[in-house]
Amino acid sequence: MSEEFSLVKVNRVKDPKKLTDMEKKHIPVIKAPDSVKAKEPFTVSIKVGGIDGVEHPNILGHWINWLELYAGERFLGKAEFAPTVATPETTFHIILEGPAELKVIEFCNLHGLWESKKKIDVK
Numbered sequence: 001m002s003e004e005f006s007l008v009k010v011n012r013v014k015d016p017k018k019l020t021d022m023e024k025k026h027i028p029v030i031k032a033p034d035s036v037k038a039k040e041p042f043t044v045s046i047k048v049g050g051i052d053g054v055e056h057p058n059i060l061g062h063w064i065n066w067l068e069l070y071a072g073e074r075f076l077g078k079a080e081f082a083p084t085v086a087t088p089e090t091t092f093h094i095i096l097e098g099p100a101e102l103k104v105i106e107f108c109n110l111h112g113l114w115e116s117k118k119k120i121d122v123k
């Protein structure tokens, strides 16, 4: 039986067709256009978890501390969340100069780092 999560490396979805409950509540869900124009701002909305209604806890002892957005290896932004009073979702307005793979990494204080990606076509 494989481990449900790791504290020493970034966690990613193992089988997209068979998400575990741990994945459903920790994976950042990235909403962004599939295709954008170069050098024109567009919106990226991110919510951690909630896949199939499986929400991550948001209590003092267990919450999503922060998330970071990258285009490839390039840092674009970060959002931090206080437990119980902020839900782990945010919106960025970003500009791309060429095709990129957006990457979001989030940190849960109990279950470590979780990552998801979305390719953006830039014209």
Ligand SMILES: [Fe+2]
Residues within 6 Å of the ligand: 026, 056, 062, 063, 108, 109, 110, 111
């Ligand atoms: Fe967690």
